[in-house]
Amino acid sequence: xxxxxxxxxxxxxxxxxxxxxxxxxxxxxxxxxxxxxxxxxxxxxxxxxxxxxxxxxxxxxxxxxxxxxxxxxxxxxxxxxxxxxxxxxxxxxxxxxxxxxxxxxxxxxxxxxxxxxxxxxxxxxxxxxxxxxxxxxxxxxxxxxxxxxxxxxxxxxxxxxxxxxxxxxxxxxxxxxxxxxxxxxxxxxxxxxxxxxxxxxxxxxxxxxxxxxxxxxxxxxxxxxxxxxxxxxxxxxxxxxxxxxxxxxxxxxxxxxxxxxxxxxxxxxxxxxxxxxxxxxxxxxxxxxxxxxxxxxxxxxxxx
Amino acid sequence: xxxxxxxxxxxxxxxxxxxxxxxxxxxxxxxxxxxxxxxxxxxxxxxxxxxxxxxxxxxxxxxxxxxxxxxxxxxxxxxxxxxxxxxxxxxxxxxxxxxxxxxxxxxxxxxxxxxxxxxxxxxxxxxxxxxxxxxxxxxxxxxxxxxxxxxxxxxxxxxxxxxxxxxxxxxxxxxxxxxxxxxxxxxxxxxxxxxxxxxxxxxxxxxxxxxxxxxxxxxxxxxxxxxxxxxxxxxxxxxxxxxxxxxxxxxxxxxxxxxxxxxxxxxxxxxxxxxxxxxxxxxxxxxxxxxxxxxxxxxxxxxxxxxxxxxxxxxxxxxxxxxxxxxxxxxxxxxxxxxxxxxxxxxxxxxxxxxxxxxxxxxxxxxxxxxxxxxxxxxxx
Ligand SMILES: Cc1cc2nc3c(=O)[nH]c(=O)nc-3n(C[C@H](O)[C@H](O)[C@H](O)COP(=O)(O)OP(=O)(O)OC[C@H]3O[C@@H](n4cnc5c(N)ncnc54)[C@H](O)[C@@H]3O)c2cc1C
Numbered sequence: 001x002x003x004x005x006x007x008x009x010x011x012x013x014x015x016x017x018x019x020x021x022x023x024x025x026x027x028x029x030x031x032x033x034x035x036x037x038x039x040x041x042x043x044x045x046x047x048x049x050x051x052x053x054x055x056x057x058x059x060x061x062x063x064x065x066x067x068x069x070x071x072x073x074x075x076x077x078x079x080x081x082x083x084x085x086x087x088x089x090x091x092x093x094x095x096x097x098x099x100x101x102x103x104x105x106x107x108x109x110x111x112x113x114x115x116x117x118x119x120x121x122x123x124x125x126x127x128x129x130x131x132x133x134x135x136x137x138x139x140x141x142x143x144x145x146x147x148x149x150x151x152x153x154x155x156x157x158x159x160x161x162x163x164x165x166x167x168x169x170x171x172x173x174x175x176x177x178x179x180x181x182x183x184x185x186x187x188x189x190x191x192x193x194x195x196x197x198x199x200x201x202x203x204x205x206x207x208x209x210x211x212x213x214x215x216x217x218x219x220x221x222x223x224x225x226x227x228x229x230x231x232x233x234x235x236x237x238x239x240x241x242x243x244x245x246x247x248x249x250x251x252x253x254x255x256x257x258x259x260x261x262x263x264x265x266x267x268x269x270x271x272x273x274x275x276x277x278x279x280x281x282x283x284x285x286x287x288x289x290x291x292x293x294x295x296x297x298x299x300x301x302x303x304x
Numbered sequence: 305x306x307x308x309x310x311x312x313x314x315x316x317x318x319x320x321x322x323x324x325x326x327x328x329x330x331x332x333x334x335x336x337x338x339x340x341x342x343x344x345x346x347x348x349x350x351x352x353x354x355x356x357x358x359x360x361x362x363x364x365x366x367x368x369x370x371x372x373x374x375x376x377x378x379x380x381x382x383x384x385x386x387x388x389x390x391x392x393x394x395x396x397x398x399x400x401x402x403x404x405x406x407x408x409x410x411x412x413x414x415x416x417x418x419x420x421x422x423x424x425x426x427x428x429x430x431x432x433x434x435x436x437x438x439x440x441x442x443x444x445x446x447x448x449x450x451x452x453x454x455x456x457x458x459x460x461x462x463x464x465x466x467x468x469x470x471x472x473x474x475x476x477x478x479x480x481x482x483x484x485x486x487x488x489x490x491x492x493x494x495x496x497x498x499x500x501x502x503x504x505x506x507x508x509x510x511x512x513x514x515x516x517x518x519x520x521x522x523x524x525x526x527x528x529x530x531x532x533x534x535x536x537x538x539x540x541x542x543x544x545x546x547x548x549x550x551x552x553x554x555x556x557x558x559x560x561x562x563x564x565x566x567x568x569x570x571x572x573x574x575x576x577x578x579x580x581x582x583x584x585x586x587x588x589x590x591x592x593x594x595x596x597x598x599x600x601x602x603x604x605x606x607x608x609x610x611x612x613x614x615x616x617x618x619x620x621x622x623x624x625x626x627x628x629x630x631x632x633x634x635x636x637x638x639x640x641x642x643x644x645x646x647x648x649x650x651x652x653x654x655x656x657x658x659x660x661x662x663x664x665x666x667x668x669x670x671x672x673x674x675x676x677x678x679x680x681x682x683x684x685x
Contacts, residue, residue, distance in 0.1 A: 001378060002306040003604040009305070061305050192678050206680035209671075215680070216673035220621045223601075224594030231597055234307040240593075247590040295586035296579060302589060303567050303576065 071182025239301030339512030349395030353427025
């Protein structure tokens with residue numbers, strides 16, 4: 001075992017930091033529930049950062065590291081599915097890649113818009129189609145940290161892919177966990193900064209043990225989600241992936257309301273960017289039938 | 305990043321498993337319900353550790369010059385996992401090899417090393433650690449057991465409590481006060497337990513016979529040469545010991561093994577078919593694997609010779625979360641395990657309760673994470 005980043009991985013993450021630095025100055029004050037950024041998306045795609053999973057030498061672990069790092073930005077870009085699932089399908093499919101579970105097609109879909117590739121996965125296999133304007137209803141008022149839309153119609157004419165659905169589901173879970181790891185870390189950092197600065201009763205909020213312990217527990221969770229995601233990316237094992245996604249959804253559930261709570265009223269404003277991370281976590285909590293879905297998948301993989 | 309075991313590591317684990325299968329008696333699982341500190345297990349451990357020593361598996365992580373093979377922390381972890389999963393057949397001796405020995409290697413005088421290391425390496429020693437006192441638990445630096453210097457000797461007076469193995473131990477790693485300075489006034493004495501003036505009283509406990517004790521020191525005379533390190537150096541030495549101790553008990557591995565065993569029993573009884581039971585089992589597995597990975601991240605840094613700080617508290621707390629969830633799972637879905645139906649699960653459950661207390665309580669780990677990982681400003685004192 002060697003749990004350090006390779007030189008390549010260090011270089012990739014450094015390059016992402018350099019690329020995203022100009023975006024750090026973006027005004028977050030006018031952000032709505034989500035902060036998509038088309039220019040950042042283009043920069044990342046042109047820089048090849050979303051294609052890292054295609055390179056067998058870099059592989060899924062490097063792709064997961066990219067997803068985790070990008071999730072820490074306040075801006076949201078469709079990276080998780082593109083970086084981790086697209087390598088199964090081929091690089092000619094237009095982005096964004098939108099994940100839809102068979103039998104759950106009426107649920108709001110992240111990044112769905114006209115021209116996006118929709119990937120449908122379930123018992124009848126894996127297929128894709130390019131969404132038309134008529135198939136999409138944007139959910140501009142959705143309470144999520146992603147641009148969301150509802151799929152109005154699933155066409156019968158789809159491209160089917162000769163890969164097992166289980167492989168896609170495994171990578172979906174890894175992508176979810178890697179993204180959640182970055183979101184948890186960023187939300188935690190943001191909350192730590194706030195409770196350190198904010199003074200009440202003549203002292204920093206961070207000196208109250210009731211808050212310290214819950215934040216420390218969030219650190220333990222965020223750390224665990226990150227490691228489980230990376231390990232699952234390394235093994236591509238369905239059980240590892242299900243455990244990682246389960247721990248991600250459970251940890252999101254356990255921490256999101258605490259993070260907002262510790263901001264007091266500031267935590268319910270659009271002025272503070274906290275929601276740009278936590279309201280993405282909220283969207284991930286419901287993926288693939290939520291914690292119960294991941295837990296049953298894990299139980300099946302672990303104990304048959 | 306590489307999450308695979310090397311061939312050498314896999315072979316090492318296989319070798320340990322074979323040895324355990326060949327050496328442990330048929331009724332081992334029932335037998336191991338005698339806690340690690342019980343007279344029965346202590347006696348068994350002497351012969352078992354002798355076998356390990358003969359095969360070079362008792363102290364393989366020690367330096368070669370001292371009888372070890374200089375194996376890295378990954379091998380040390382594999383050894384700890386396999387022993388702990390098997391119900392710790394080394395009894396209290398795991399403590400000797402994990403941290404008492406390494407601490408003596410680092411801080412002991414040549415005489416102390418010559419006297420104490422060979423019996424540990426041969427599997428013939430049993431130590432106890434005298435840290436906690438009735439008035440000093442989490443706040444260890446408030447300890448009051450006093451060692452008064454008197455020429456070439458110290459005269460020790462005071463009381464220790466919760467001391468594991470004290471009833472059968474031959475030597476005590478005693479932490480005591482040599483001056484009033486809160487942390488720099490603490491020193492370590494290596495004290496033979498048959499020294500006149502020491503009285504040991506066992507404390508009946510939930511975790512089985514012989515584990516925890518009170519130890520009274522009544523005008524106990526100890527030569528100055530029994531001091532480990534300098535006067536006042538204890539705090540530094542303890543810090544070194546505790547990082548080894550905390551890594552030494554891979555509870556996540558036993559928690560996961562117990563969970564797998566419980567699921568196997570439930571399946572055999574056709575009781576692993578509802579969604580609720582599966583979901584709960586998966587949550588427990590996720591916590592155990594998260595704790596395992598958090599622990600491996602620490603081992604990785606140790607293997608690279610990097611300093612380990614508060615991250616080990618994060619791994620510790622993750623382990624407490626896992627241990628609890630597995631215990632809760634078994635109580636809820638396999639209650640007969642706490643009676644006599646499944647000795648292995650009973651053993652796990654009985655010991656699991658201490659996960660959040662021994663070797664530093666869970667809330668103390670959270671305090672450390674808050675201050676040293678999250679860098680939050682300290683609580684007011
Ligand atoms: C099975 C077992 C074996 C042991 N073996 C040994 C041994 O061999 N040698 C030895 O010296 N000791 C031993 N101990 C003692 C162990 O080290 C102590 O129990 C431990 O350090 C906690 O101290 P305490 O029990 O006095 O609890 P306390 O310190 O009284 O703590 C009680 C509770 O209060 C919480 N608490 C305390 N301070 C704070 C704080 N500042 N902020 C928030 N919460 C706080 C704790 O986290 C805990 O939940 C053993 C204990 C057990 C259970």
